[in-house]
Amino acid sequence: MRTSVVLFTCDLRLSDHPPLRAALRGGGRVVPLFVRDPAVDRVGFAAPNRLAFLADCLRDLDAGLRERGGRLVLREGDTVAEVCRVATEADADEVHMTGDVSTFAHLRERRLRQALQADGRRLYVHETVSTAVAPGAVTPAASDHFAVFTPYYRRWSEQGLRDVLDAPRTVGVPEQVDSAPLPERGDVSGVSPALRPGGETEGRRRLAAWLRSGVDAYEIRHDDLAGDATSRLSPHLHFGTLSPVEVVRRARGVGGAGAEAFVRQITWRDFNRQLLAARPEAATRDYRTRRDRWRGGRDAEADAEAWRQGRTGYPLVDAAMRQLRHEGWMHNRGRLLAASFLTKTLYVDWRVGARHFLDLLVDGDVANNQLNWQWVAGTGTDTRPNRVLNPVAQGKRFDPDGAYVRRWVEELADVEGGAVHEPWKLPARERSRTGYPEAMVSLAEGLERFKRARGQT
Structure with a gap:
C-alpha cells in the first residue's frame, strides 16, 4: 500500500x-x-x-x-x-x-x-491552501507582482476559485511511526490573559456564527471600535484552521455589501503574500524608500516603550495597545492608528513597531504584519505615503462616545462621553485624579517633525 x-x-x-x-x-x-x-x-x-x-x-x-x-x-x-x-x-x-x-x-x-x-x-x-488565489497567479503586464491594491483586487475578483474539499472520512496512519507528546496551552508562560482558543473546531464555529449574524453589517460597522464588529477570524486564517478558499466561497454565498467588503479584506491577505513572494526583502527593508532618518537614541526608545505600554497620553492609542497586551489581538482600526502614531507622530522606525506586534499578536505573520506596517509608515504600497492619522479625530469618528477607550484605559473609566479623547481639557483637579499620563508630544509638534524629516517643509 x-x-x-x-x-x-x-x-x-x-x-x-x-x-x-x-x-x-x-x-x-x-x-x-x-x-x-x-x-x-x-x-x-x-x-x-x-x-x-x-x-x-x-x-x-x-x-x-x-x-x-x-x-x-x-x-x-x-x-x-x-x-x-x-x-x-x-x-x-x-x-x-x-x-x-x-x-x-x-x-x-x-x-x-x-x-x-x-x-x-x-x-x-x-498552492491555494493558505491563500484563495496563489501568489503570482495574477500579475500586471509589466511586472511580476501588483504594487497597488485596487487593480490587484479587480483581477483577483475575476479568478475562479477551486472547489472546496471535504474532510476525509478515514485516515490510515502506519503504526511504526512514533510521536512526541503534544504541547498544552497551560505549559506556555507569558500568554495574554484573554487569548481566545485555537483549533479547527473553534474556527469553524466562529465562521458559522460570523456568516449567520455578523457579516451582513460588516461594511458599515467594521470600523466601530467599541462594537467589536469584525470577524476575529485572522488567527484562524493565519494558522490555517480555516481555508481562505472556503471562507470566500461561503461569504459570497451569503452575498450583499457586507460580505463583499469582508471578502475584500481576505484579498488584502493574498495581496500582501504575492508582494512578499516577489520581494522577500520587504520583510526587513523598505519596499519603497523615503530616505527616512528615523529617530534613535534614548529619547526615541523611551517614547517607543511608552507606546508599547499604552502610556502615550493619547487615549485611543493607549486603548489599542492595552487591548493588544490583554488579548493578543487588536482591532484593525486600532492597528492603523497605533502604527501611524509610532511611525509618523513619534517618527520611530516601523521595524520597532512591527517587532512588538509580532511579539504579541496571535495572528502575527511576516506578510501581513510587515507589509501593513510599511503601508502605514509610507514605505510600502500606500499611494499617500505621507498621510498621518490624528488619534483625537479618529477617536471622535470611530469611538464617538468613548466606550472603547473606557474599556481599556481604566484611569479614564469615569470620564463621560467623547471628552475621554481629550483628557488634557478636563478640569485640573479631575485630570490629576485620573493618574493618566500627559501627552508625550503635541500632535502639531509631531506632525512638524515628520514633515521636516520627509522634506515637506
Whole structure:
C-alpha cells in the first residue's frame, strides 16, 4: 500500500486540505506530521500567544484525525531531517505540503526537495491552501507582482476559485511511526490573559456564527471600535484552521455589501503574500524608500516603550495597545492608528513597531504584519505615503462616545462621553485624579517633525 507524508505547517485543519486529499488518493496511508523546529523559533515565531494557540490547534487536529482512525505525529528538530526520518520509518515515497511565501519557507522547501530527491522521494507543494488565489497567479503586464491594491483586487475578483474539499472520512496512519507528546496551552508562560482558543473546531464555529449574524453589517460597522464588529477570524486564517478558499466561497454565498467588503479584506491577505513572494526583502527593508532618518537614541526608545505600554497620553492609542497586551489581538482600526502614531507622530522606525506586534499578536505573520506596517509608515504600497492619522479625530469618528477607550484605559473609566479623547481639557483637579499620563508630544509638534524629516517643509 502506498504511503505518503503530509507535512502540516500553516494549514492546521482537515477540511479543504489539498495536500492531505492528494496524499490519500487511491486509499493510501498517510503520516500527518508536524515538526516543532527550533529554527522557526529563532526567526521570531516563538511568541507565547502563538505557541499557546498552536498547542490548541495541534490538539484539535489530533482529535479530528483520531475520529477518523488516524493520529497526528509530532516531531521536534530540524524540519528537513525529521521529514526525511519519518519518510524512511514509514517507507513513504512522497511528501505533500502547502506552499508559503516567506524567505524561511522558501529555503525550507528548497532544502527539503533536495534531501528527498537524494533519497529517491518526491515533494509535492500545493498552492491555494493558505491563500484563495496563489501568489503570482495574477500579475500586471509589466511586472511580476501588483504594487497597488485596487487593480490587484479587480483581477483577483475575476479568478475562479477551486472547489472546496471535504474532510476525509478515514485516515490510515502506519503504526511504526512514533510521536512526541503534544504541547498544552497551560505549559506556555507569558500568554495574554484573554487569548481566545485555537483549533479547527473553534474556527469553524466562529465562521458559522460570523456568516449567520455578523457579516451582513460588516461594511458599515467594521470600523466601530467599541462594537467589536469584525470577524476575529485572522488567527484562524493565519494558522490555517480555516481555508481562505472556503471562507470566500461561503461569504459570497451569503452575498450583499457586507460580505463583499469582508471578502475584500481576505484579498488584502493574498495581496500582501504575492508582494512578499516577489520581494522577500520587504520583510526587513523598505519596499519603497523615503530616505527616512528615523529617530534613535534614548529619547526615541523611551517614547517607543511608552507606546508599547499604552502610556502615550493619547487615549485611543493607549486603548489599542492595552487591548493588544490583554488579548493578543487588536482591532484593525486600532492597528492603523497605533502604527501611524509610532511611525509618523513619534517618527520611530516601523521595524520597532512591527517587532512588538509580532511579539504579541496571535495572528502575527511576516506578510501581513510587515507589509501593513510599511503601508502605514509610507514605505510600502500606500499611494499617500505621507498621510498621518490624528488619534483625537479618529477617536471622535470611530469611538464617538468613548466606550472603547473606557474599556481599556481604566484611569479614564469615569470620564463621560467623547471628552475621554481629550483628557488634557478636563478640569485640573479631575485630570490629576485620573493618574493618566500627559501627552508625550503635541500632535502639531509631531506632525512638524515628520514633515521636516520627509522634506515637506
